[in-house]
């Protein structure tokens with residue numbers, strides 16, 4: 001019997017101006033842009049502030065705390081590279097800094113997931129090139 | 142009165158039954174649908190002076206043929222000034238109608254043929270379809286690496302909507318049942334066997350709380366419509382479907398950027414469309430609501446003002462949207478029962494809205510259909526679009 005190995009996990013296709021985000025993730029830090037003119041935090045990284053169009057943008061280290069805006073447990077029909085991971089959790093996280101990001105929730109019994117539950121960032125190595133920020137329940141910390 | 146209300150009309154429609162056609166080339170769906178639309182409009186083929194083939198997703202090479210005028214050549218259209226692809230995924234119908242109307246209103250075209258074909262049923266494998274839709278319209282940097290795909294997108298909206306409104310699995314499943322009741326009456330629909338609430342709720346879980354029968358199926362198909370000026374429309378037919386109002390709101394590219402995952406831009410789009418048409422939601426006789434997953438049909442129905450927030454599920458459950466109900470909704474069976482044919486999902490709904498107003502819907506004809514609303518949206522529900530058509534022009 002022959003087995004077909006699953007395709008490699010897709011790597012983030014990195015925009016040049018987002019490179020600092022991935023470099024920070026590799027060091028276990030969640031980095032966000034902040035506009036120096038309107039003070040708003042920005043995610044995902046942009047070439048200019050999407051609120052006021054300023055180009056004066058600085059990188060900050062985020063608190064890593066947020067809440068679950070919504071979540072789903074993938075049980076069937078995942079993309080090829082993710083079939084072996086099922087069940088896994090995809091979630092939209094609302095970070096304390098006021099931005100939203102997509103991620104996975106790890107280290108949580110799927111039955112315990114709730115909208116608006118508190119989560120904290122954790123880091124998982126994808127491969128030699130990338131570390132992905134993920135989230136786990138804050139109560140486990 | 143609005144500057145654009147009732148200035149153009151859909152005068153001809155064509156559609157092939159949604160299905161699995163491994164032996165038929167994708168171009169044939171476009172040619173058949175276009176020829177039906179030309180015949181339905183009762184115009185000569187050489188009156189068509191602008192062609193808008195929308196995008197086909199199954200093959201980049203084939204799509205390039207659509208871009209480079211294959212439809213014009215195959216049909217032998219002699220007076221076409223431009224062939225230009227208008228493509229915004231699932232909202233292509235509305236954007237096509239908007240562009241066609243603008244060309245006609247400004248005198249740049251007389252008769253526009255909009256045509257769709259795709260072969261997502263037999264042109265790609267089943268797993269290939271899942272993989273295609275884990276990248277098409279999904280951010281390659283910020284979402285694909287986390288396993289995002291269209292089931293998770295729909296599930297994320299469903300989870301939050303249930304949390305905020307108290308909607309139940311029965312409410313979501315009722316959308317599938319309602320749409321199937323219409324598909325039973327539609328010879329162009331793929332799934333025509335009666336479907337029960339219990340069958341939907343017993344189907345395989347995909348991404349919680351989304352089940353297999355909450356999910357559309359990718360199939361082959363094609364449809365076309367012809368737009369012309371209101372004056373020319375009245376020469377051609379007694380039953381033009383006038384374009385009364387349009388509205389839209391682009392809210393995101395990457396799904397996680399959407400500020401309100403349970404509302405999107407529908408309310409703003411609807412306000413524009415109803416304002417331009419000079420109508421209110423109470424005037425609507427037929428609602429063709431985009432339904433790639435049941436949650437989006439519930440949300441759009443509510444945000445359009447056809448009922449209040451959190452009330453749509455009960456309305457679908459008790460049958461108000463079924464054949465014979467108070468507000469016939471998604472009367473071709475939608476993507477959930479007619480089948481998902483890519484950008485054609487909303488092209489079918491727009492063609493169905495026109496068909497109902499033209500009185501050509503056969504067994505599923507809605508009685509006294511004067512005003513119809515159609516919704517369409519592309520990508521991960523990035524650009525809520527609302528179109529209102531009518532058999533008469535409100536003064």
Ligand SMILES: [Zn+2]
Pocket residue numbers: 035036037038039040049050051052053054
């Ligand atoms: Zn700013």
